[in-house]
Amino acid sequence: MITGNFEYHQPSSVPEALALLSDLGDEARVIAGGHSLIPTMKLRLAMPEHLIDLQGIKELKNIDVSNGEVRIGAMTTQAELIGSDELFQAAPIIRETALQIADPQVRYMGTIGGNVANGDPGNDMPAVMQCLDATFLLQGPDGERSVAAREFYEAAYFTARDELEILTEIRFSACEGGYSYGKQKRKIGDYATAAAAVLLTKGADGSCTAASIALTNLADTPLYCADASSHLQSNGVSEDSIASAVASAMEQIEPVDDNRGPAEFKKHAAAIILTSTIRQAWARA
């Protein structure tokens, strides 16, 4: 449980960090809170020769809500997400989710940027970002570009981010209506057996004016459930439409057997979790 040898770098600006990444090449990795990266380094599954620590870059640590738009700096910790009332007003699902990630110790260190950049299907924030239709800002040697969260994840640990890029900011529109993040896990500190993020907006007439559903740890990437979302939006929210939406979402999932249980169990649990999460989001809408 001791990492391999590495050189440690602490740049104080994004350009400086990008220059280090370019210079040091393949053997360099950025480190944010370290709570996904360091465990893999201790197991020597990852043995980067250079760690570029983003902790010293102040501009990456901020939460800004203005004109209905939310911007979160990549180095904002999960504890800071939980603590921000402004963010809670704009997107309460973030606090609800962050509170279900690990334990307070991990949340004091772990960052939102690391959580979404990591590419681990077990991370909770990626599905929430897809649910919110967030955009990730990436800065690289060739400048800045943005990628939609719904387009970002390719496979486990493979994302649209180029190795020489840094994820600097997350942007999404402040949301209204009902929200819920439901997660089944074995214990505090565990990744999801199955989890679901749901946003629903109720019109004055009781109709569903907007719906968005995404799932965590039920495939090798987070899953945005476009069909299930539009089904609720077109048919309104009733026990029947929930059942059809869930059935449609279940067609997308491909859980694998692991210590949390066999795939057949996860499929069953996922449907239960998604059903109750939709119900709760609707009750709050």
Added chain:
Amino acid sequence: MSATAETVQDRKAALKGLGTSRKRVEDARFTQGKGNYVDDIKLPDMLFGDFVRSQHAHARVISIDTSAAMALPGVVAVLTAADLEPLNLHWMPTLAGDKQMVLADGKVLFQGQEVAFVIAEDRYIAADAVDLVQVKYEELPVLVDPFKAELPDAPILREDIADAKEGAHGARRHPNHIFTWEQGDKPGTEAILSEAPVVAEEMVYYHRTHPCPMETCGSVASMDKVNGKLTLWGTFQAPHVVRTVASLLSGIAEHNIRVVSPDIGGGFGNKVGVYPGYVCSIVASIVTGKPVKWVEDRMENLSSTAFARDYWMNGKIAATEDGKILGLWCHTTADHGAFDACADPTKYPAGFMNICTGSYDIPTAYLAVDGIYTNKAPGGVAYRCSFRVTEAAYFIERMIEVLAIKLNMDAAELRAKNFIRKEQFPYQSALGWEYDSGDYHTAWNKALEAVGYKELREEQAKQVEEFKAGNTRKLMGIGLCHFTEIVGAGPVKNCDILGMGMFDSCEIRIHPTGSALARLGTISQGQGHATTFAQILATEIGISADDITIEEGDTDTAPYGLGTYGSRSTPVAGAATAMAGRKIRAKAQMIAAYLLEVHDNDIEWEVDRFVVKGAPERFKTMKEIAFASYTQAIPGVEPGLEAVSYYDPPNMTYPFGAYICVMDIDVDTGVSDVRKFYALDDCGTRINPMIIEGQVHGGLTEALAIAMGQEIAYDELGNIKTGTLMDFFIPTSWETPNYQTDFTETPSPHHPIGAKGVGESPNVGGVPAFSNAINDAFRAFGLTHTHMPHDHWRVWKTANKLGLHG
């Protein structure tokens, strides 16, 4: 008349003796992070050792190339079996009469086995060097299923003893078979089974788990080549036994070895045995002439040091139609892993599994245990229980439930019908034990009443109706357990470890100013000995517990003892403490009589002093007596006030308890929620109620872990699947329910203060209570038994198999 009743009470209270909820004196340092654990020991020039471990479960070692590792700056040496062989230390004896490889000798037998030991200037270099050692393996077929061990195509694991027809515990019928241990009356039990009106049968599996103490195992060895003395600090639950074994193995005279157990961060049986790391740190220190530290990490702890349980217990229980039990039959297949490294008393290869008749008056019984080798880590230690007692308790408490189902009878009633009655004690069990004391019916009725058992059953029946009507997806389980333990090993005539009788000891010195130092042969790993042993002594000798220092763990100063495990400290060392205290008092009586100028028989003991009978104003306090013993010439009495006692217990003690768990279970997600947990413990005389409650809370939480998810699982290739705390379940405060504790008090008739031991009861009784709750929830739907651990997916699977998912 003696002093007024009130002052006697006050003086008694000031002692903080038996029955006082005295705060733990250890906690001031622990809660401030000021404990001193093995890894806190830092010596000048200290080197660090780290293991190269096998990734294979079964393979031949073709070659080990250490050259690249040796070339790394800072690496001092790399030891392999070839280096240890000339010292005859490449194998070591286990506590169970088997032997175990210290470093792989030609082959590896489990994933994580020690292959080479790297010694370097710091632990980071050592870790890097481990990666540079090149080991070539030839993989061999792997045996993980003990039921396949004796099939014709089974690989032979232990080639070193493949031809040995006799093992440490009698005949071996196959190279992968270790022993068969039989107890009780086989033909008699079989006859009853064939004739009895009702026979219930079940295979009850108690899965493999691990004690997983917060602090992992480790040692620091320091060989002083100038004076020939070896000092060994380590995570040892039995430091004196380690000293004797180290002397026998190394040839270093025993007086030249000092073994020290510093603060220990939990043991739970994991730190009883001897590990290759200890041996390698000693050899490395002898070879290098420098102190060498070895401390394992969490994954090494879970995958290579002693596991617990892994008993497949096939049971048959016979009864009359109205539920009187007639006989019990049990055949256990015990998966011991690659070496038999159980830590049981020598004559008990399956520990005290023959306590499996439990709390019940079962006239005839038979038990057979087959020990089997597999390609898994060695161990089989008593994880917070006396030797195999938790397996036995789980077995009988499941069999009772299975029988209740067969009889269509209430399981609480079935228990009450069969309890050993109060007047039957001392009770001779069919499998050979003499239960010292108990009053099971009183405890049981108190428990049933406290939880409102009748109402709970009514509520449960209603909930089943609601479930069937489609109005809820939750079921309710009521988990009952009445357990009887056997602890306090044990009488020297039948209990020993490596030949050392299982007595224990206490040595007391009273200082001139009336405070005291007591040293014991045991060692606390969190039990609070420094608090409770001082309380026993306070009551015996009339010196406040606050003025008594308790010391354990240093073999140069402490009297010889067999250590702390199997709830033996209070029954054995606690008894030695009381007996040594009584010797002090006997001498003090002579001194007091001299000082008071009366005959010895004219004075009597009162709380903290000797008082002249009939003249209460004339007395000498223990403090005054102590001072006199050092300052005055007393005819016929040696100066000083010291005593030592070695206590050989006449019998084991038999703590018992009644536990009831109420659980709500979501049939769709498999998630269960403990609504209520009531734990009544009878541990005889209660020394410190607060510590008892703490022990019960901790033990119940470990029981919860074991029953609900904690396991060491292997895949079919012998890869360990649960080697980190992500998958190995340790409950946090969130998963831990509230516990309601209660007690009855039935003193042990043979123990000097009537105490029985309590540290392990909650694990022994807790596991069946949690498991029975899960099983009970599905009883209405036709379930007889489902195996632990009851994690989400397995509960879901049970519900699924019963057709509860539509």
